[in-house]
Amino acid sequence: MLESATEPEPEATEPPPTRREAENVTAPRFGGTVVTIAGAVATGPDLLRLVAVPVFALVAYRDIETRRVSSTVWIPLALLGAVLLCWDARLAWAAGGNAWTYEFLIPTAISLGLVVPIAYLFWWFGGFGGADAKALLVLAVLFPTFPEYALGSWTFPLAGPTNVGTFSFTILTNAVLVGIALPLALAVRNAAAGRIAPVMFVGWPISWDRVPETHGRLLSTPAGLSRAGLDLDALRMYLRWRGLSLAELRDAPERYRNPATLPAEPNSPTDGAVAADSQTRSDGGALESVADNETPAAESESETRPADYDDPWGADAFLADIDGSAYGTTPETLREGLEVLADEETVWISPGTPFLVPVFVGLVIALVYGDLLLGTLF
Incomplete structure (x- = not known):
């Protein structure tokens, strides 16, 4: 009896290399599939991406202190992100399979095709x-896919990648959630201090003498509290343009309401930053009826009120004289x-939340936990 022939068993095929295994071929100068620095194990590109953490810490601090961030900060990070993006593309292509399609191509397309337009449109x-938008643009290039870091028995981000797989989108959603939490924390702080007001979610009261060194927006108006008050950078621009300090203006408000006291040669208004380099002539202007060698007499309460002037405080003249807009300020x-x-001793101001702080x-x-929204809900 003839025995039936059995088909030979197919030879076992090895699975395609993963993205990190592919690094052993494409980046031998790192000496292996992964790189270990200070106990942290990750691919070369992922470790280099950590350079962004101290840089974003610095720009967040600068945003709090000066509300100014130089554009030159973003250029090296953008170039680094472009290089690492190409590096990851080679690793993912060498790994093939899901590593190329689902771990790299789709998340990168979402990062560049969604996060970048969102940043541009919001700007x-x-x-x-401008700095906020540039930060998100850089993050879209620098962190298109989820990085992975092993430290002992821990793997970060702890929650792992989301179904979307786009790390820059995770950073953005985390930043939005942090930005939402800050007004709530501010309201709790004001309530604990007994400061109950409609604007308690966005500001707090300060003494008038702190205003020249404070960033943000004035919430106090003659009609009450409002979120459409004077931008404090615009206030500093005006005072520097006139060569006045706020204390001098408070000492003689009737005098400086009169547009005849505007200086013949105004100073540079600068950009209104607290630390702006400004060399001002501090005369503040003089009344046309007062001789150069005379001192103006003290004003009485019965003197001309602002409604009697065509341009009280010289607001129209200031905005017409400066180049550009004083942050959208109207006369x-x-x-x-x-x-x-x-007049007021204490005023409400809103510091505004520098968005680079929530971004940082x-x-x-995102690096430690992952996506706060999706990682918590799903």
Whole structure:
């Protein structure tokens, strides 16, 4: 009886190399599939991406202190991100399979095709400042896919990648959640201090003498509290343009309401930053009826009120003289802010939340935990 022939068993095939295994071929100068630095194990590109953490910490600090971040900060990070993106592309291509399609190509397409337009549109419509938009653009290039770091028995991010797999989108959603939490924390702080007001979620009261060194927006107006008050950078621009300090303006408000006291040669208004380099002539202007060698007499309460002037405080003249806009300030907003600051001892201000701070916090949370929203809900 003939025995039936059996088909030979197929030879076992090895699975395609993973993205990190592929690094052993494409980046031999790192001496292996992964790199270990200070106990942290990751691919070369992922370790280099950690350079962004101290840089974003620095720009967040600068954003709090000066509200100014130089554009030159973003150029090296953008170049680094482009290099690492190409490096990851080679690793993913060498690994093939899901590593190329689902771990690299799709997340990168979402990062560049969604996060970048979001950053641009928010900047275009005024939701972001220029530095905020540039930060998100850099993150979209630098962190398109989820990195992975092993430290002992721990693997970070702890929650792992999301179904979307786009790390820059995770950073953005984390930043938004942090940005939402900050007003709530501010309201709790104000309530604990007994400061109950409609604007308690966005600001707090300070003494008038702190205003020249404070960033943000004046919430106090002659009609009450409002979120449409005077930008404090615009206030500093005005005072520098006139060569005045806020204390001098408060000492003689009736005098400086008169547009005849505007200086014949105004100073440079600078950009209104607290630390701006400004060399001003501090005469503040003089009344046309007062001789050069005379001292103006003290004003009485019965003297001309602002409604009697065509241009109280010289607000129209200031905005017409400077190059560009004083952060969207109108003459009426400037006058109302000056009226409040000339009389009130304590005013409400909103510091505004520098968005680079939530972005930095969102980046750190993303690297340690992952996606706060999706990682918690799913």
